[in-house]
Amino acid sequence: MNTLVRLWFSPALRKKAESAWHTAERNLGSHAIVTLLSSATEIHLFPFPGEAMPSQRTTDKGPVPAQKTAERGTTLTRKQLIDRLNEDLAREYQAIIAYIVYSQVLKGPEYMSIAQELQTHASEELNHALLISQQIDYLGGMPTVEPKQVKTTDNPEEMLRADLNNEVETIWNYRERVRQCEQLQEFAIAEHIREILKDEQEHLIDLATALGEDPPDPGEAAGR
Ligand SMILES: [Fe+2]
Numbered sequence: 001m002n003t004l005v006r007l008w009f010s011p012a013l014r015k016k017a018e019s020a021w022h023t024a025e026r027n028l029g030s031h032a033i034v035t036l037l038s039s040a041t042e043i044h045l046f047p048f049p050g051e052a053m054p055s056q057r058t059t060d061k062g063p064v065p066a067q068k069t070a071e072r073g074t075t076l077t078r079k080q081l082i083d084r085l086n087e088d089l090a091r092e093y094q095a096i097i098a099y100i101v102y103s104q105v106l107k108g109p110e111y112m113s114i115a116q117e118l119q120t121h122a123s124e125e126l127n128h129a130l131l132i133s134q135q136i137d138y139l140g141g142m143p144t145v146e147p148k149q150v151k152t153t154d155n156p157e158e159m160l161r162a163d164l165n166n167e168v169e170t171i172w173n174y175r176e177r178v179r180q181c182e183q184l185q186e187f188a189i190a191e192h193i194r195e196i197l198k199d200e201q202e203h204l205i206d207l208a209t210a211l212g213e214d215p216p217d218p219g220e221a222a223g224r
């Protein structure tokens with residue numbers, strides 16, 4: 001019999017849970033539950049809903065923060081979803097400011113067409129900010145008034161690179177948010193974010209094209 005077993009545990013007890021499992025493995029047959037577990041082909045350990053999993057993953061850029069690795073497969077509370085959406089909103093403000101400023105200060109004939117494009121991005125980011133703040137309000141939260149920091153530079157390529165990196169980060173986060181909203185059965189919010197993702201992907205393509213590159217894979221480029 002193939003059985004998939006999911007064990008729910010408190011992160012604080014993870015070590016004990018693992019050691020209990022190894023003890024159980026050494027004493028097969030001593031208990032009906034152990035017999036069931038021993039027939040399992042896959043065993044997954046999950047933290048209790050709302051609790052964070054300790055950081056498990058390391059990349060060549062160093063350890064990945066616990067929040068970033070923990071959220072896959074973990075259901076957020078509504079309060080945590082509000083906090084994540086507020087981070088998204090802060091990124092939208094950052095994008096609005098960057099696109100407004102960069103579209104005006106990009107100089108040189110080779111940047112005229114992308115400068116025009118960035119103006120269009122600015123108004124799309126404003127629509128995203130409105131949409132995300134509506135969702136935060138619907139969930140009972142207070143939309144943030146703080147943007148993420150905007151890079152200041154007078155080098156056109158650095159401006160475009162900063163925008164591209166921000167779009168990568170935004171897309172990675174919105175992909176996570178769609179999954180998290182669906183886990184909370186907030187399907188309408190997930191739909192709104194899917195619509196936003198279409199625009200963000202277009203922005204990513206526009207910027208990569210202006211830099212003469214292929215659009216990066218957001219998951220890979222974000223190092224996750
Ligand atoms: Fe956006």
Ligand SMILES: [Fe+2]
Pocket residue numbers: 095121125167170199200203
């Ligand atoms: Fe964007």
